[in-house]
Amino acid sequence: MALKIDRQHLELIKAYGEESYPDECCGFLLGRNVNGDKVVVATLPALNARESAEKYHRFLITPQAYLECQKYAKQKNLDIIGFYHSHPNAEARPSAYDVEHGWPWYSYIIVSIKNSKASDVTSWTLEDDRSKFKQEKIIVVNE
Amino acid sequence: MMTTKILIPTALRQYAKNQDSVQIEGKNVGELLDNLTEKFPDLRKHLFSEDGRLRNFVNLYVNDDDVRYLRGTETNIKAGDVISIVPSVAGGSDSNGEFSKAEIERYSRHLIMPEVALEGQRKLKEAKVLLVGMGGLGSPVALYLAAAGVGRIGIVDFDVVDFTNLQRQVIYSTNDVGRPKLQAAKERIQGINPYVEVDTYETRLTSENALQIFENYDIIIDGTDNFPTRYLVNDACVLLGKPNVYGSIFRFEGQVSVFYAKEGPCYRCLYPEPPPPGLVPSCAEGGVLGILPGTVGLMQATEAVKLIIGKGEPLIGRLLLYDALAMKYRELKLRKDPKCPICGENPTIHALIDYEQFCGIGTPADRVVLPEENEITVRQLHERLSNNRGVFILDVRQPHEYEICRIPGSKLIPLNELPTRIHELDRSQEIVVHCKMGGRSAKAVKFLREAGFEKVKNLKGGILAWSDEVDPSVPKY
Numbered sequence: 001m002a003l004k005i006d007r008q009h010l011e012l013i014k015a016y017g018e019e020s021y022p023d024e025c026c027g028f029l030l031g032r033n034v035n036g037d038k039v040v041v042a043t044l045p046a047l048n049a050r051e052s053a054e055k056y057h058r059f060l061i062t063p064q065a066y067l068e069c070q071k072y073a074k075q076k077n078l079d080i081i082g083f084y085h086s087h088p089n090a091e092a093r094p095s096a097y098d099v100e101h102g103w104p105w106y107s108y109i110i111v112s113i114k115n116s117k118a119s120d121v122t123s124w125t126l127e128d129d130r131s132k133f134k135q136e137k138i139i140v141v142n143e
Numbered sequence: 144m145m146t147t148k149i150l151i152p153t154a155l156r157q158y159a160k161n162q163d164s165v166q167i168e169g170k171n172v173g174e175l176l177d178n179l180t181e182k183f184p185d186l187r188k189h190l191f192s193e194d195g196r197l198r199n200f201v202n203l204y205v206n207d208d209d210v211r212y213l214r215g216t217e218t219n220i221k222a223g224d225v226i227s228i229v230p231s232v233a234g235g236s237d238s239n240g241e242f243s244k245a246e247i248e249r250y251s252r253h254l255i256m257p258e259v260a261l262e263g264q265r266k267l268k269e270a271k272v273l274l275v276g277m278g279g280l281g282s283p284v285a286l287y288l289a290a291a292g293v294g295r296i297g298i299v300d301f302d303v304v305d306f307t308n309l310q311r312q313v314i315y316s317t318n319d320v321g322r323p324k325l326q327a328a329k330e331r332i333q334g335i336n337p338y339v340e341v342d343t344y345e346t347r348l349t350s351e352n353a354l355q356i357f358e359n360y361d362i363i364i365d366g367t368d369n370f371p372t373r374y375l376v377n378d379a380c381v382l383l384g385k386p387n388v389y390g391s392i393f394r395f396e397g398q399v400s401v402f403y404a405k406e407g408p409c410y411r412c413l414y415p416e417p418p419p420p421g422l423v424p425s426c427a428e429g430g431v432l433g434i435l436p437g438t439v440g441l442m443q444a445t446e447a448v449k450l451i452i453g454k455g456e457p458l459i460g461r462l463l464l465y466d467a468l469a470m471k472y473r474e475l476k477l478r479k480d481p482k483c484p485i486c487g488e489n490p491t492i493h494a495l496i497d498y499e500q501f502c503g504i505g506t507p508a509d510r511v512v513l514p515e516e517n518e519i520t521v522r523q524l525h526e527r528l529s530n531n532r533g534v535f536i537l538d539v540r541q542p543h544e545y546e547i548c549r550i551p552g553s554k555l556i557p558l559n560e561l562p563t564r565i566h567e568l569d570r571s572q573e574i575v576v577h578c579k580m581g582g583r584s585a586k587a588v589k590f591l592r593e594a595g596f597e598k599v600k601n602l603k604g605g606i607l608a609w610s611d612e613v614d615p616s617v618p619k620y
Contacts, residue, residue, distance in 0.1 A: 022269070024235060053262075058235035063202040063209065066230055079153055087236035089269075095237035101200050103230050104189060105154040130188060 002137040003082070003107045003123045005029075005040040010140060014118035016045055017086035017111040023055035024048060028069050029082040029107060037139075038081045038107055044069055058097070059085045082107030082123075089113070092120040094133040102126040107136060144168045147175055147220050150227040158185035172203060173216030175226060190228070202229040242268075246338060250292050263452035264292060268338075270451045273297040273360035275348055275376055277324045279426070279436030280366030280390050280443065282314035287444045289332040289339045293451070296332060297342040297360055300324045307620060311433035348372055350495035353379040362447050364388045366440065368425055370417040371498035377402060377410035378495055381485045386450055386459075390443045393424070395432050397439035397465040400458050400477065401446050404486035407460035412480035412487075417502040420510075435467055511585040517592070519600040524575055525613045528552075537568070537576045539587045540606075544579065548617045550609055558583045561590060570596055577602035577609070579620075 016025040027045040031038055046069070049060040061083065073080055083106060087095075092112035094102070102108065104126045112120045124133035146166040151159045159165055160183070167182070169175035176197075180187040192198050203210045204227040210218045220226075242250070242264070253259040253267075270293050274281045277300040288296060304312075304319045304327055319327040325343040332341050344356055348367075357363055357379050365376045365387055373391075380387035386403040389410060402409045442463065449455045462475040485492040527534050536553035538545060545555045556564050558578070568574065574596065578584040581604050588601040602609070610617040 026232070026234075056265075057237075059233065061232040063204075063229040063231045066232065067204075081153075083232050083234075085234055090236035095235060097237070098234040101233040103154045103200075103232070105157060108234070128185075 001125070002037050002139050003040065003109070004034075004037055004139045004141050006142045007140055008142075009040055009043050010121060010138075012043055013084045013109060014111055014121065016043075016084075017088075017113045017118050018116060020048070020055075020086060020088075021113045021116045022088045023052075024050075024057065024059040024086050024088060026059035026061055026083065026085040028061075028073075028080055029084060029109065030069075030073050030076070030078040031081045032078060033081065039141075040081065041078055042076070043084065044072070056088060057090075080106075082109065084109035084111065086111045086113050086118075089115075092122040094124050098124075099126070099130070099132055102130070102133060104128065104130075108133065109138075145170075145220070145222055148225050149175065149179060150225065152228050152230055154230065155186060155189060155228065158189065159183045169220065171216065171220055172205065172210050172218045172226070175220065176203075176216065200231045200233050202231055203227070204229055246292075249336070249338075253292070258454045259452055263454070266452050267292045267448070268294040270362070271295040271297070271360045272362045272364060272447055272451075273299065273357060274364045274366055275299050275372065276366035276368065277302075277312075277314070277328050278308070278366060278368060279311040279392065279431065279433075280440040281364075282312045282328075283437045283440035284364055284366060284444045284447070285328060285332055286314055286335060287441060288447065289336045291444075291448055292336065293339065293447075295340045295342065295360075297344065297356070298325055298328055299344040299346065299348050299356065300328075301345055301347050311431065311436050313437065348375060350375060350497065353495060354383060357383055357385060360385070362386050362388060362450055364443055364447060365390065366443075368427075370423075370502045371504055373410065374417065374501060375495065375498045378485055378492065380404070381409050381411075382493075382495070388443045388446050388450075390436075390439045392426065392431050392435045392439050394430055395435065395467040397435055397442075397467070399439055399442045399446070399463045399465070400461060401450070403457075403459050404479075408477045408479040409483060409486045411485055412483045413462065413477055415480070415484070420503045432467060438465065438467065510582055511589045513585050513588060513601055517588055517600055518603050519575055520603050521608045521612050524602060524609075533573065535569070535572045535574045537574055537587070538578070538606075539576055539584050540578050544620070547620050548606060548610075550577065550606060550617075553577070558587055561587055565591075565594060568596070570598075572598065574599040575602050576600070578605050580605040580607055 026048050027043055029040050030042040030044060031040040046061045046065050048055050049062045050058045070080060087110055092110045108124045110122050111118050123136045123138050125136050126133055146168050148164050149167055150164050151162060156163060167175050167178050169178050190201050205218055205224055250264050253264050254261055272288055272293050274284055277298050302324050304315045304322055304324055306320055308315060309317060314328050314331050325345050329341045329343055332339055353375055363376060363380050363385055367373055377387055381404040384405055386401055389400050389402055391398045446458050449457055460477050462477050464473040481488045484490060536550055538553045538555045539558040541557050576584040576587045576599060585601050588599050591599045607619055610619050
C-alpha cells in the first residue's frame, strides 16, 4: 500500500499550508484505489470549521462539507481517499489528537509548516485497532 | 420486521464484508446501530468510544437530517428511510502552543495566573522579539524574556565583552571577557531556557540592514546607547508598523516608554531633533549606576511581555522617568505630533536616512580634528620621558578620573577649569595634553593654541592608549 501523488498536487498542499499559517489548513484527497495503491487525482481545500482561537493546532471538516465533497467526487467518478492537514510549527507526525479522531482506511497527509515555510510532508493510515497511525509511503509520480 | 438501508462509508466497508450498504432491522436509530454492530462487530470500536457513546466525529443521518437535530438514537425510522454514516474529520498537532510536560513544569507559575494561563504562554512561545544592543539594557531583557518563554529572541551587537561591561551587563561572566558578546549571550540564553530560539546579528545596525532584520520580529526593544541608532530604531519601527520598547539610562536616571506609531506617538514626536553632538554624554563618558540598566531593562521586558499577552495598560503615550537617587517615578503624557515628519499626518520621511549625519556625528562641531603635527603618540611620549627631555603633561580629565589612574608626573586641570587656570601653564614649555581617549584633550589643545601656546600637543588615544601600548599596569576604565 502506498499513496501515489504527482508533484503538482504535493506542492499545492504545501502552498495551502503556508497560506493558512499560523492556522492549520485541511482538505480532501480525491482519487482511486488502483491495485491496492491509492492514487490522488485531485485535492480540494476545506474550510477549517474550528473556532479561530483553536485553529493554530486543530482542524475540523464538517459532515456537510464531507457530503458535498462526496457528491462532487461521485460526479467526477472519484472517491474520497483521504485528507490532508498542516501542523504549524510542529513535526509532520500524527498527534494523539489525530489518533483519537482518525478514521481507518483513509490516507492522512500531514505537512509541517515551520516559520511559514512548508517542510516535511508525510502520509499515514490508522491501524485497525485504532492504537496508532502507521506511516505510508508517498510515491511522487510524473516527476 | 422492517429492514432499513444503511450506507457504509468507504473507510468502514472493510469491516462490513466490503459492502457499501447493508439492510438492518430496527425501529429506531439506536436499535439499528445495535443490530449493525452485532452483525459486524469490527465496526463497533470505530463508531463507539470505550464508554459506549457514539464517537463525536461519527455523524448519523436519516435521509438528509443529522440525528443530533432529531431525537438522537431515539429517532424513529419509517419505511423507505435511508441511514448514512458520515464522517466529520478532525485532527491537529501536539505542539505549537501545546507544551511538553517539561515546559508545563517550567512555566507553571505563569500557567496558574489567569492573566497569562496557557493562552498567554502560547503567545509568549510564538512571540518574536528583537533586542538592539546587548549591553546594560539588553542583558536583563534577554535573561528575563528567555526565562519567561519568549519563543524567538533576536540579538544585534558587534562588540566583544570587556572588563568595563561586567559592572552592569549581567548576562556575561568574567570568563566571557574577550569573547564576542553575541556568542556569550546566546549560550547564556539557551542555558536558561533551551526552548528559546536565538538569532544572532553580529553587525552594526544600519539604514541598509535595519528593515530586513526588523521584519522578522513582532516587537523591537531599543537597548542602544547613542542617538543615531535610537532614531534609526524608531524610524524603522514606524515604517514597519512595529512597537518600539524604548529605554535609556544615564548615571542615576532612566526613561522608559513604548513608541508605537499605530496607537500613539513615536520617538520623533517626543524629540523631533537630536541634541547637539557632545551635549548629552554617553554612559562611557558620564558613567552609569550598574543597577540602573537592570531596573530600566526589566521595565522594558515587562512592557514587552504585556504587549505579547495583550494584558494591562501598555506604556504607549506615556514616558516614565525614574530617579534612582530619589527613588521616585514620574510619568509624562506624550501626544502624537500631527506634524511628526515620520508618523504625522503628512510625513516627509518615507525611507531610512543617514542617521550619523542627522545627529551631526563626525562633523567638525562634534569633535576637534587637529593637524598631525599637533599630535603625539603614546610611544613618542614614552620615548621622550625615558630620555628625560622636559615635557609637561597636562591631564584635562575630571578629578574622579584622575583618582582612578594617571600618567606619573602629570598635572590635573579639568577641561572646564582650563580658561580660568590658564596662567598656571608655562608658554615656553613643551606641553602634552591628555584625557581618557583624546577627545577632550584635542579641545584643550585647540583652546591653548588659540591662546598663544605654540608648543602644545595632544596625546593620541589618551590614557587608554598609554595603558595599551606603554604601561599595562595602568587600569582602563
